[in-house]
Amino acid sequence: MKTIHLFQFKNSILRKIPFFKKEHRLDSLNDLMTFDLMNTEKVTEFIIEVHDDFIFEDKTGDDLLAMCQNTKHTIEHYFATTMNDYDVI
Known part of the structure; x- marks a missing residue:
């Protein structure tokens, strides 16, 4: 047996985390309240x-979806x- 990581972004299951920049990652949900964010995206990582x-x-x-x-x-x-009204992607 081996362990793999799959990532779900919107309706896709991927082997690697999507293209988001590391500096735009939020460390906790509290960051949502700390910053004046207009839009966020969620990526779910599955350890299988x-x-x-x-x-x-x-x-x-x-x-893949069933496995996840x-x-x-x-x-x-x-x-x-x-x-703050500026795209950061």
């Missing part, structure tokens, strides 16, 4: 145990996309 022969490309989107929904370990990442 799979068989050693698991191949991401061989799975359908529905298969059945995991017990998730991390939510929040990114600022607009702050």
